Amino acid sequence: MQSDETITVEDAVQVLAMVGDLSMGLPPDHSIRTARLAARLAEENGDGADACTSTRMVALLRWSGSTATAAGFAHLLGDDVRGRHAMVTRTLSGHAGLTFANVMPLAQMQCEVAGDIAVLLGLPGDVENSLRHLFGSHHRGDMQEVLFAPNIPRAVFYVRLAGDLEVLAPAHGTDGALRLIGERAGVKYPATLVQRLSPHAQDWLGMLEEPSCAANYPGHDRRVPLSIVADVIELKLPWLTGYSRRVAALARRSASLAGMMALEESPLVRAALLHGIGKVAVPNVVWERPGKLDADDWDQVRKVPFWTARAGTQIPAIQNEATLASFIYERLDGSGYFRKARGEALGMQERLLGATAAFVSLCSPRPWRPAHGEAAASTLMTAQAAAGRFDRQAVEAVLAAARGPAQRPPVRDRLLSDRELEVLRHISQGETSREAARAMRITPASVRMHVDNIFQKLESGSRPAATLKALARGLI
Incomplete structure (x- = not known):
């Protein structure tokens, strides 16, 4: 792993928080706001600084495993994004297919993946443990007993309560949110905790509009693989598994053949690993539709790079590469999206990134078509360049890199046969x-x-x- 393929722990957590929010159909800063509320609630309840920091991390990663359950909720609800938003905001009308028996396995899967993400990021054990307990346990049939089991960390209750307040207040007002929360007191979270929150709810919600302090906890600036973010995103659509990694690897080889300097190559690789952020905001039913997309589908798909660019606005540390990544679907002739940029508005980085992603996609199987062979994909890319959609030099560099000698495989992990x-x-x-x-x-x-x-x-x-x-x- 090269140094340009890493990200700090704090920045990775921030990106994964936004990915989780978009996957759940929530505002992209929902988890950030929930984290501030949850930490404040922990402090009000007498917890120390370390516990408040852990509570904040749990809130930020609360929905990080939601990409893993997108397919399951798409099966249950039809639309995994809008459907889960309706579940969380309690605006989902009666749904016969939604039962404790079929939701709990998905909730457990989401907890498992979130806990594994904490391990991959090297977060403290109490953060991992809390994430694994966020939605109870399918081993116990009585929901109330599950939620109040002795091994449930307090951070779980802080995050549940803060998350409900943050998401319900915009939809129902503060009083309405507290009324709905009160109905769950003693079931979803301790009644005493609700009583501690209620007098401060309005003021704390107002506090969210004020700037927050930069995170400063032990290990916040430790670097971890940026590929973790790409891998979590692609759990949403299993046929995407490894796609961003392949785009990044081919982009690196193509950049040198295109005459780029190392300073230009690094942002290209990072953009390739981040470009899928916006995909989680589009329902699986759209991505997997067998026929042509209709106008409503295309409206959602065209917003994919917009959300990726938005990530750079929300998380300054990735702004440059997120902006570059948001040009991945633009085309020289202006037929791309979302900006419809054309010609000189696209630099060589943007041109090479778009050509690389298109070629790797053609060589990968999709639900609506088998993978193209490299020869067929090369013919299609060359034709598109001749038609003015892709830059000819960029396409030539990508095809030359694809024809080049295979990369030396990493040392084999012998865990599996x-x-x-x-x-x-x-x-x-x-x-x-x-x-x-x-x-x-x-x-x-x-x-x-x-x-x-x-x-x-x-x-x-x-x-x-x-x-x-x-x-x-x-x-x-």
């Missing part, structure tokens, strides 16, 4: 056991046996969690 790795590659792309079995010419029972072994070795309880850990270890 060759057969288990093959199974993992299939299931990480969203294939069912039956589909993986057909592709591998083995029985579905054999696939399930290998999946059980993979889960045991990776200490994972779900496919998204196993995928995230496998990517971090370089297994896939």
Whole structure:
């Protein structure tokens, strides 16, 4: 991993907070605001500085695992983004398919992935533990007993209560929010905690409009792989697994062939790893529609780079690369989005990033089409360059890099057998056991046996969690 492929812990947490918010259909600063409320509540309840800091981190990463459950909620609700927004704001009308039995496994998966993210970021154990308990446990049938189990950290209750206040107040007003919160007192959070919050609710909500202090806790500036952010984003759509990594790797090789200096190459690689931020704001049903997208679908898709650019505005540390990433769908002839930039408005970085992403996408399978071979993808890219959509020099650099010698594979992690790795590659792309079995010419029972072994070795309880850990270890 090169130094330009890292990000500080605090900045990674901020990006993942926004990713979680967008995935849930919430305002992009919801988790930031919730974190300030939760930390204030912890302080009011007598917790020390370290506990308040941990509570803040839990609130920021509360929805970080939501990309992992997008497919499940899309199946239950039709629209995973609007549907979950309605669930959180309590505006969802009666939905027969939504039951404790089918929601709790998704909640547990979300907790598992959020906890694993905390581990990957090297956060304190109390943050990880709180994230793993945010939504209770499916091992207990009585919801109230689950929520008040002795091992539930206090930070969980602070974050639940602060999150409800922040999200309900805009929809129902402060008094209405407190009334709805009161209905959950003694069930979702302790009644005594609600009583402690109520006199301060209005003032604390007003405090959120004031600038916040920069985070300053031990390890906040430690650097971690930027690929963690890309991997979490792509859990939303399993067929995207590893896509941003491949774009970044090809962009790096293409940049040198295009004559770019190292100072130009670094932002390009970082932009490639961040460009998917806005994708989480679009429902899975749009991404996986088999036919042509309608006008409403395109309205949502065109906002993808807008949300990526917005991330740079909200998180100054990534502003330059997020802005660059937001040009990834622009085209020389002005036919791209969201700015419809054309010609000289696009520098060589923007041109090369767009060409790289398009080529890697063509070479990757999608729900509506199989992957193109490199020769066919090269022909299509060359034709698009001749038509004026892509820069000819950028396309030539990308194709030359793709034809070049393969990168030396990293040292193999021997945790999994060759057969288990093959199974993992299939299931990480969203294939069912039956589909993986057909592709591998083995029985579905054999696939399930290998999946059980993979889960045991990776200490994972779900496919998204196993995928995230496998990517971090370089297994896939």
